[in-house]
Amino acid sequence: MLDAPQRDSEPLSALEEVLGTAVSEMVSAALEYAPQVDEVLIYFSNENGTRTADVAYVQNGTLLTKDHVEAPDTSSAMKRALLKFIVSQVGRIQASVDSAHPIPTAGRIRYAVATRSVDMDLTPTPELTDYQVSPSDKFQEWLQQVAP
Numbered sequence: 001m002l003d004a005p006q007r008d009s010e011p012l013s014a015l016e017e018v019l020g021t022a023v024s025e026m027v028s029a030a031l032e033y034a035p036q037v038d039e040v041l042i043y044f045s046n047e048n049g050t051r052t053a054d055v056a057y058v059q060n061g062t063l064l065t066k067d068h069v070e071a072p073d074t075s076s077a078m079k080r081a082l083l084k085f086i087v088s089q090v091g092r093i094q095a096s097v098d099s100a101h102p103i104p105t106a107g108r109i110r111y112a113v114a115t116r117s118v119d120m121d122l123t124p125t126p127e128l129t130d131y132q133v134s135p136s137d138k139f140q141e142w143l144q145q146v147a148p
Helices: 014-033 076-096 135-146
Strands: 039-047 050-059 062-065 106-112 117-123
Touching: 014 039, 014 050, 014 076, 014 106, 014 117, 039 076, 039 135, 050 076, 050 135, 106 135
Parallel strands: none
Antiparallel strands: 039 050, 039 106, 050 062, 106 117
């Protein structure tokens, strides 16, 4: 498991602690699925009563979905288990939110393996206001923005 983020100046809030642990576990699971990658890209949506997630990778300078990355086990069952686990972590985050913090409706997590750095963007406002747009559309849109 990766180290949860720490701050020197003050202790982490309960939300920050759960968020750090959940993100660490999401990234660890994604790396367990595809251990020989340069970056992990995780997207989740938590809107309209539905939680979804997807994962992509940068491997040898190429952006690849979980369906195309080199991995020890690319079976449908393994992919479902990975996404189910990530969605369960989104549930942990949602359960830890109190009235002082908005519930994230979407998250984009980018983890660079070489530097062990995490770039995270949590969105508190709904993104799926147009029923023509799906979480998959938002994931693909993000991948186009971050493609190497």
